[in-house]
Amino acid sequence: MKPVFRISLCALVLLLAGACARHKIIPDRKLAQIFHDAFLTNAYIGDRQMSVDSLKIYEPVFAKYGYTTEDVYYTIGNFSKRKSARLGDVVELAIEQLEAEGKALNREVAVLDTIDNVARRAFTRTVYADSLIRVGSLRDTARLRIAIDVQPGEYDLRLKYLVDSLDRNDRGLRGVVWLERMDSTRASVYTTTLRRNRTENFTRRFTVDSTHRRLRLDFIDFREKPQRPSVTITDLTVDYTPRTSAAVDSLYLQQLDIRIFADEFFRAALPADSL
Incomplete structure (x- = not known):
């Protein structure tokens, strides 16, 4: 310089x-x-x-x-x-x-x-969690269709999955996650092909604004005629972090400890028989 x-x-x-x-x-x-x-x-x-x-x-x-x-x-x-x-x-x-x-x-x-x-760390919270989801039939796939109401900020989705040898979908499976707008259209759509026979990590971050209303997860999407699946999902979590400005404001409010009036002020206002 x-x-x-x-x-x-x-x-x-x-x-x-x-x-x-x-x-x-x-x-x-x-x-x-x-x-x-x-x-x-x-x-x-x-x-x-x-x-x-x-x-x-x-x-x-x-x-x-x-x-x-x-x-x-x-x-x-x-x-x-x-x-x-x-x-x-x-x-x-x-x-x-x-x-x-x-x-x-x-x-x-x-x-x-x-x-x-x-x-941001202080006000990050988990808004959805499931430690174990087993999908062994077509009926079970409904357990992996998840909708979470959202507000402006960031959402971090994390999970582990295993597609084992009992899965009958030869063409494989896909997982789809997206944000749903207020008008029901999709935004930030992400599709991933699920690998077989080993545990895999999946993570995705979504930046949400006032035009979005839900985060949607459809983690079993069949690429051809559905056959019996065999999928195990573990450690599914969705963490929410508010916008930085909102988090800082909340932190200051949390730490603020201003007493405008001393305790004696309020005691003097109470009836004598209440003391």
Whole structure:
């Protein structure tokens, strides 16, 4: 990131080095702060692609520290006469300040990210679970047609399945999961071919919004005329995680412990014989 800072700040220096009428000399540290603020101004203007006067945009920055554009011109021009001072050192001070602030902001973002994750974990809950489902007849397949009402957030579906050698469906079986919209149409449809003779894991995540009303699971879908199935489903769970914003709000409400009135306030309002 340093090269970007240097290029931007040096460009600013060249822009301001055009006049040398006699005015105030700005101390090095104050000049570094001016460079720092000017760089942030450049970044703000550039990010928004605003068309502005490239000289006038800095006048409020200079005024903030009690200087004029002419003072900055003169100070920069004066560096060539000062044997013990280098303009590059002032630029480095500005860069160091910008980098320190950048690291601090990164730490704050990391903290907020941690809060988001804590909130999401705190309010994740299992909305459906079944430890064992055995399907040994066509009638049993109804046990694997599951509908779960949903609300905005994320739903994680997990299960293990085994299609054993007693299954009579030569063309194999499929599992289908999807979201049902309010108008009964399907969204986020996912179909998987069920492997045979070994236990397999199946997972799927669904992002739900206000247009959805149910998560549907039809984990035995016949590819040809149905024959007697032999399937075992274990550790079927559906976990719900609310949207991050909702989870964070709930976390703050859960942790909030503000007592507006002391207990004595309420005791004084009670009838004497109730104490």
